[in-house]
Amino acid sequence: xxxxxxxxxKFSGVTALSNVTIELHPGKVNAIIGENGxxxxxxxxxxxxxxxxxxxxxxxxNELLQFTGTRDAEQKGIAIIHQELNLxxxxxxxxxxxxxxxLTNSWGILDKKAMRRKTxxxxxxxxxxxxxxxxxxxxxxxxxxxxxxARALYTxxxxxxxxxxxxxxxxxxVLHLFDIIRELRNExxxxxxISHKLKELFTIADRYIVMRDGCTVDQGDMSTIxxxxxxxxxxxxxxxxxxxxxxxxxxxxxxxxxxxxxxxTLYDISFSLHKGxxxxxxxxxxxxxxxxxxxxFGLHAxxxxxxxxxxxxxxxxxxxxxxxxxxxxxxDRKQHGLILNAPVKTNISITILQQLERWGxxxxxxxxxxxxxxxxxxxxxxxxxxxxxxxxxxxxNQQKIVLAKWLATQPGILLLxxxxxxxxxxxxxxxxxxxxxxxxxxxxxxxxxxxLPEILAVSHRVLVMAEGRLTADLPGExxxxxxxxxxxIQHN
Amino acid sequence: xIALSKKYPAYLNRFQSLIALLVLCVCISILSDKFLTLDNxxxxxRQIAVNICISVGMTLVVLTAGIDLSVGSVxxxxxxxxxxxxxxxxxxxxxxxxxxxTLPGALLAGILVGALLGFFNGFVITKFKVPPFVATLAMxxxxxxxxxxxxxxxxxxxxxxxxxxIGTGWLLGIPVPVWIAGVVxxxxxxxxxxxxxxxxxxxxxxxxxxxxxxxxxxxxVKIIVYSIAGAMAAIGGIMVTSRLDSAQPNAGSGYxxxxxxxxxxxxxxxxxxRGSIWGTVMGAVIIGVLNNGLVLLNVSxxxxxVVKGGVILIAVVIDRIGNKNE
Numbered sequence: 001x002x003x004x005x006x007x008x009x010k011f012s013g014v015t016a017l018s019n020v021t022i023e024l025h026p027g028k029v030n031a032i033i034g035e036n037g038x039x040x041x042x043x044x045x046x047x048x049x050x051x052x053x054x055x056x057x058x059x060x061x062n063e064l065l066q067f068t069g070t071r072d073a074e075q076k077g078i079a080i081i082h083q084e085l086n087l088x089x090x091x092x093x094x095x096x097x098x099x100x101x102x103l104t105n106s107w108g109i110l111d112k113k114a115m116r117r118k119t120x121x122x123x124x125x126x127x128x129x130x131x132x133x134x135x136x137x138x139x140x141x142x143x144x145x146x147x148x149x150a151r152a153l154y155t156x157x158x159x160x161x162x163x164x165x166x167x168x169x170x171x172x173x174v175l176h177l178f179d180i181i182r183e184l185r186n187e188x189x190x191x192x193x194i195s196h197k198l199k200e201l202f203t204i205a206d207r208y209i210v211m212r213d214g215c216t217v218d219q220g221d222m223s224t225i226x227x228x229x230x231x232x233x234x235x236x237x238x239x240x241x242x243x244x245x246x247x248x249x250x251x252x253x254x255x256x257x258x259x260x261x262x263x264x265t266l267y268d269i270s271f272s273l274h275k276g277x278x279x280x281x282x283x284x285x286x287x288x289x290x291x292x293x294x295x296x297f298g299l300h301a302x303x304x305x306x307x308x309x310x311x312x313x314x315x316x317x318x319x320x321x322x323x324x325x326x327x328x329x330x331x332d333r334k335q336h337g338l339i340l341n342a343p344v345k346t347n348i349s350i351t352i353l354q355q356l357e358r359w360g361x362x363x364x365x366x367x368x369x370x371x372x373x374x375x376x377x378x379x380x381x382x383x384x385x386x387x388x389x390x391x392x393x394x395x396x397n398q399q400k401i402v403l404a405k406w407l408a409t410q411p412g413i414l415l416l417x418x419x420x421x422x423x424x425x426x427x428x429x430x431x432x433x434x435x436x437x438x439x440x441x442x443x444x445x446x447x448x449x450x451x452l453p454e455i456l457a458v459s460h461r462v463l464v465m466a467e468g469r470l471t472a473d474l475p476g477e478x479x480x481x482x483x484x485x486x487x488x489i490q491h492n
Numbered sequence: 493x494i495a496l497s498k499k500y501p502a503y504l505n506r507f508q509s510l511i512a513l514l515v516l517c518v519c520i521s522i523l524s525d526k527f528l529t530l531d532n533x534x535x536x537x538r539q540i541a542v543n544i545c546i547s548v549g550m551t552l553v554v555l556t557a558g559i560d561l562s563v564g565s566v567x568x569x570x571x572x573x574x575x576x577x578x579x580x581x582x583x584x585x586x587x588x589x590x591x592x593x594t595l596p597g598a599l600l601a602g603i604l605v606g607a608l609l610g611f612f613n614g615f616v617i618t619k620f621k622v623p624p625f626v627a628t629l630a631m632x633x634x635x636x637x638x639x640x641x642x643x644x645x646x647x648x649x650x651x652x653x654x655x656x657x658i659g660t661g662w663l664l665g666i667p668v669p670v671w672i673a674g675v676v677x678x679x680x681x682x683x684x685x686x687x688x689x690x691x692x693x694x695x696x697x698x699x700x701x702x703x704x705x706x707x708x709x710x711x712x713v714k715i716i717v718y719s720i721a722g723a724m725a726a727i728g729g730i731m732v733t734s735r736l737d738s739a740q741p742n743a744g745s746g747y748x749x750x751x752x753x754x755x756x757x758x759x760x761x762x763x764x765x766r767g768s769i770w771g772t773v774m775g776a777v778i779i780g781v782l783n784n785g786l787v788l789l790n791v792s793x794x795x796x797x798v799v800k801g802g803v804i805l806i807a808v809v810i811d812r813i814g815n816k817n818e
Contacts, residue, residue, distance in 0.1 A: 297705070299704075299705075318704060318705055318706070318707045319707045319709065321707075322707045328705060330705060335699075335701055335702075336699075336701045336702055336705050337702055337705070338699065338702055339694075339695055339698035339699045339702055339703075339765065340698070340699065341698055341765060341766060342694065342695070342698050342765070346691060346694075346695075349691075350691065350695055350703075350706045350708075351706050351707060353688040353691055353692075354688065357688060361686075361687060362686050362687065363686055363687060363688065363691070365686075405706070
């Protein structure tokens with residue numbers, strides 16, 4: 001039995017795991033369940049030696065386990081199969097399985113024959129009908145996953161951790177994968193299975209461990225619990241308390257999306273957004289929320305219709321979107337929102353430089369400074385001056401810069417993708433307040449968030465997505481955590 | 493150096509190339525009495541005028557996180573075009589016609605051809621997503637080949653007195669090439685500091701994703717920047733041709749490396765988004781002074797190259813140390 005006791009892990013002051021204790025049983029499929037950010041991945045990274053610096057003890061068969069790194073964890077029998085597979089696409093199966101632990105003969109030359117023979121054995125074991133010399137790139141995702149499992153078998157792993165193994169494979173491949181998992185389980189290995197898809201857990205898992213906000217909430221036998229109970233445990237935290245909205249006076253539609261589809265990502269999405277409305281959009285990882293936002297902002301070639309203020313509009317690049325009065329605060333502010341080494345000022349003014357030109361040529365720098373100082377004050381951005389590089393500011397203040405640069409365009413529709421991610425609690429409430437003020441001023445706001453309490457606290461109405469489809473459109477009063485989560489995972 | 497870097501003040505960082513230049517000048521003037529004379533000063537500036545023009549274009553490209561390896565060949569081709577048009581015009585045999593070119597006409601044609609080749613670079617880079625290194629490497633060869641084709645491998649010489657003013661003349665006590673380089677520098681400084689285009693150039697190099705999401709037409713900006721780089725190379729080509737009173741088919745080979753060196757010594761980051769035109773001018777002057785000093789001090793040409801390379805390395809290392817403190 002693998003036991004992790006009192007594990008606590010902090011990232012620069014933020015607690016990701018707090019006093020987590022779990023038991024992983026051999027000969028069982030142990031499912032770990034939780035919302036985004038519940039701490040599942042952090043825990044798995046500790047178990048597989050990615051993070052070596054944590055508080056607490058890990059014991060395997062009553063022996064203390066301490067890893068110096070992933071390679072060490074692997075040698076001690078723990079293998080992890082990440083959601084993003086860790087294979088080199090242009091090398092063949094054999095080369096991938098033996099990567100970093102190649103067999104050599106007594107001359108130090110690669111023993112290709114032996115490696116190929118061993119690979120053939122392993123492929124047979126995972127029931128994969130390919131040749132050892134096939135390149136990874138020529139395999140389907142499901143087959144690649146089996147190669148990863150074969151690699152884990154080669155290292156003689158006694159603990160196999162799988163992170164969302166079914167997120168990218170077909171139903172048929174899932175059944176095949178489950179067969180392999182059962183076989184491994186019956187050999188007495190510890191299988192750790194992480195998934196959002198509650199339904200399949202009832203098919204494959206023997207035990208469950210529910211995590212929430214960096215703690216374990218409950219663990220036990222799968223047979224003793226129902227889907228409803230699991231959902232309740234995943235979400236049953238104390239919410240922020242619902243904010244009191246003044247109900248919408250007039251229902252003037254400013255954005256309508258009809259049958260919007262994006263190849264292999266979004267399917268037939270239709271909804272509308274009204275003036276002064278805050279529309280929450282919830283979905284689990286991979287549900288297509290970000291893709292929907294990006295599509296609305298002109299980053300992808302879509303099919304379907306977008307109406308803005310009742311007028312059909314084709315949005316095929318961000319400039320068109322901006323002209324139509326849209327603004328997008330992207331999910332990852334460092335990658336997509338900010339020019340980190342540039343000053344706060346130029347980050348804010350970048351969207352409206354055209355309006356700051358004198359005689360159509362020269363930038364009116366005083367006007368720019370005044371405008372930026374205005375936003376720094378209005379949004380209470382904490383910075384020593386408008387010329388400080390954006391990288392010097394804290395996460396919350398950086399996010400406010402991104403908000404400022406888009407508010408400067410005076411948009412009618414504001415798309416917010418995870419606006420409070422990595423932002424401290426005070427800045428969070430400031431941002432909520434700002435969102436409310438903007439909506440009260442007549443802006444239509446589409447808010448994507450993985451944090452349910454956030455969605456519930458600020459939204460007039462909640463949309464739920466699952467696997468690229470819209471699965472629910474709930475009025476604020478009807479939306480509760482369990483109903484939303486049910487719609488977010490139910491789709492199959 | 494490392495210990496010192498802990499308290500490396502910001503203002504020192506800002507003026508480090510100027511300080512390096514002063515130190516260099518002081519050292520050379522101590523070692524040679526010929527260095528610190530007015531004649532030698534003009535001499536140095538006239539020699540680096542061409543490199544400054546090319547480096548200014550290169551700086552804009554590098555600020556967008558690109559690179560332009562083709563400038564040396566483009567320089568040769570545009571020099572040859574200008575010389576050829578000036579001397580021979582375009583004879584249209586089928587119509588028994590001859591199109592002659594005035595001096596301004598020939599100059600304009602040369603610069604336009606440079607801009608056009610740059611435009612082609614930018615088009616290939618943005619439209620087909622070819623890495624700038626590869627696209628401009630191809631242009632390096634193409635433009636050199638075009639030069640050979642146009643000149644048939646022979647220099648085009650004896651281009652007239654009025655043309656030679658550009659490379660050798662004086663105006664108000666200052667050499668004409670220095671005037672040209674000065675105007676180019678001022679225009680570029682204006683463009684980078686005072687205009688929307690300048691901001692967009694820095695934004696693209698700083699974070700291309702964020703630039704796209706901010707509604708910047710990054711393809712357009714990049715094409716403009718490569719076109720400017722081509723035009724700058726053409727201006728350099730005209731100056732070289734005028735100075736020699738001859739368009740040499742193999743003119744300008746290796747000039748792209750001198751330009752990149754000036755950009756790098758001037759503190760512009762090859763990953764884009766950080767740097768300045770003034771820095772590049774400093775870089776070009778440092779290289780010019782160094783070249784001149786090494787010749788005055790009778791250092792063997794072989795050693796000259798070693799020293800130049802060493803200076804580039806030191807400049808970049810100091811820049812790295814300075815940046816770590818930010």
